[in-house]
Amino acid sequence: DIQMTQSPSSLSASVGDRVTITCQASQDISNYLNWYQQKPGKAPKLLIYDASNLETGVPSRFSGSGSGTDFTFTISSLQPEDIATYYCQQYDNLPRTFGQGTKVEIK
Amino acid sequence: EVQLVETGGGLIQPGGSLRLSCAASGFTVSSNYMSWVRQAPGKGLEWVSVIYSGGSTYYADSVKGRFTISRDNSKNTLYLQMNSLRAEDTAVYYCARDDGSGSYDAWGQGTLVTVSS
Numbered sequence A: 001d002i003q004m005t006q007s008p009s010s011l012s013a014s015v016g017d018r019v020t021i022t023c024q025a026s027q028d029i030s031n032y033l034n035w036y037q038q039k040p041g042k043a044p045k046l047l048i049y050d051a052s053n054l055e056t057g058v059p060s061r062f063s064g065s066g067s068g069t070d071f072t073f074t075i076s077s078l079q080p081e082d083i084a085t086y087y088c089q090q091y092d093n094l095p096r097t098f099g100q101g102t103k104v105e106i107k
Numbered sequence B: 001e002v003q004l005v006e007t008g009g010g011l012i013q014p015g016g017s018l019r020l021s022c023a024a025s026g027f028t029v030s031s032n033y034m035s036w037v038r039q040a041p042g043k044g045l046e047w048v049s050v051i052y053s054g055g056s057t058y059y060a061d062s063v064k065g066r067f068t069i070s071r072d073n074s075k076n077t078l079y080l081q082m083n084s085l086r087a088e089d090t091a092v093y094y095c096a097r098d099d100g101s102g103s104y105d106a107w108g109q110g111t112l113v114t115v116s117s
Helices: none
Strands: A004-007 A010-013 A019-025 A033-038 A045-049 A062-067 A070-075 A084-090 A102-106 B003-007 B010-012 B018-025 B033-039 B045-051 B057-059 B067-072 B077-082 B091-098 B104-107 B111-115
Touching (some): A019 A033, A033 A062, A045 A062, B003 B091, B018 B111, B033 B077, B045 B091
Antiparallel strands (some): A004 A019, A019 A070, B018 B077, B045 B057, B091 B104
């Protein structure tokens, strides 16, 4: 199975800050990586697919980059509504695997 | 509008069985890849199973031989039959539509399964 390692596991930032989350795959997954946002008590929501493509309707302050084994997710200017846990997910192979999540809080 | 609604969760004793349903609207289940993803309380997301549009099915090792994914095309509904349930199967179970590449672009609200005596 492909292991996905996210860091940090949690972070606290101020409104307007730039926030960066990293995700590392245990083997080369090309660009077969997604990023999801999950708010408390809600289902996950797809934000970024193919490592860097923004899902329709997702604000442009969210972005993703990377390929191979190393990926980055960025919120360019943190907003109060961005408080959530963010997960990366690979779809190069079955089983699909997720990172352990990064909880984003407002300082 | 695409919508997924899961039902069937509840409290079940270890060793018991439960069937989850996921009723879809706004698209055709049989024309899409459909998955179950679960989340134990306070934990991360874990892929459980997928059924492809052609009918092939795949499972996580943790549930293989105990869970069965299926669909009813006439009801546009996805199912997860869960047998020999264990405490570690306790989780919120989500059904999700796979856009065909491995991205889950639609999710249900989830249904909680609690395995406990």
